[in-house]
Amino acid sequence: MKKQIFLMMSLIAILAVNSFAADKVIKLPAPNRKGGKPLMAALDERQSKRNISAAPLNRQELSDLFFAATGVTRKNGKLTIPTARDARSMILFAAMPDGLYRYNPEAHQLELEQPRDFREFTGTQKKMHTTAPVVLIYVSDNERMKRVNIPESGFTKYGAFHAGSMSQNVYLYAASANLSTVVCGLVEIDKLAIEMKLPESHRIQFTQPIGRK
Numbered sequence: 691m692k693k694q695i696f697l698m699m700s701l702i703a704i705l706a707v708n709s710f711a712a713d714k715v716i717k718l719p720a721p722n723r724k725g726g727k728p729l730m731a732a733l734d735e736r737q738s739k740r741n742i743s744a745a746p747l748n749r750q751e752l753s754d755l756f757f758a759a760t761g762v763t764r765k766n767g768k769l770t771i772p773t774a775r776d777a778r779s780m781i782l783f784a785a786m787p788d789g790l791y792r793y794n795p796e797a798h799q800l801e802l803e804q805p806r807d808f809r810e811f812t813g814t815q816k817k818m819h820t821t822a823p824v825v826l827i828y829v830s831d832n833e834r835m836k837r838v839n840i841p842e843s844g845f846t847k848y849g850a851f852h853a854g855s856m857s858q859n860v861y862l863y864a865a866s867a868n869l870s871t872v873v874c875g876l877v878e879i880d881k882l883a884i885e886m887k888l889p890e891s892h893r894i895q896f897t898q899p900i901g902r903k
């Protein structure tokens with residue numbers, strides 16, 4: 691009997707620990723495709739806001755945010771952003787307090803890459819970056835561009851174009867949802883790439899913290 695009680699207590703302890711650990715997959719609800727402010731109002735309100743609190747975003751906000759950044763809009767898998775030769779060459783990471791996640795647009799879910807807080811590496815404006823509940827990291831994948839015959843001389847240019855489209859979508863979503871965000875080029879990208887264990891073919895473009903005021 692004592693042994694059974696001990697086993698049961700151990701099981702409860704394991705479950706409790708696991709419930710605090712990072713989720714391996716964060717399945718996002720369907721994005722709110724009809725909601726938000728009218729486009730012209732969102733454009734009018736788009737601006738960089740650096741005052742970001744630690745309050746977490748809820749699942750619906752995360753869903754709408756990642757859909758805006760690079761969600762799938764059509765049956766053929768095409769996205770909210772245009773990409774050269776339909777390369778779909780961007781990988782969107784999210785540094786959150788419990789881990790580094792990668793957005794999977796087809797499955798519309800966040801997949802855990804590493805269960806630790808990367809936010810301190812995501813920008814030199816440390817206070818903002820370590821407080822924001824989500825810091826987006828825009829990474830372009832040169833291999834995917836190569837696959838669709840984009841010449842190597844175009845990798846830098848197209849990587850920046852694609853990341854620019856995504857960050858503007860995020861700005862507009864933030865304006866529409868009354869969130870604060872700013873795109874950040876002040877990032878030690880080589881250091882961040884090492885921490886993220888990115889392969890040579892992956893290039894960090896910039897980061898973008900986002901959260902409530």
Ligand SMILES: Cc1cc2nc3c(=O)[nH]c(=O)nc-3n(C[C@H](O)[C@H](O)[C@H](O)COP(=O)(O)O)c2cc1C
Pocket residue numbers: 736737738739740815872873874875876877896
């Ligand atoms: C490529 C790029 C890099 C930027 N880097 C930073 C940055 O590292 N830190 C920051 O606070 N703002 C950064 N910004 C935001 C600009 O300062 C901001 O867009 C500009 O002041 C205009 O303000 P607005 O976005 O409110 O119109 C960056 C903007 C761009 C487009």
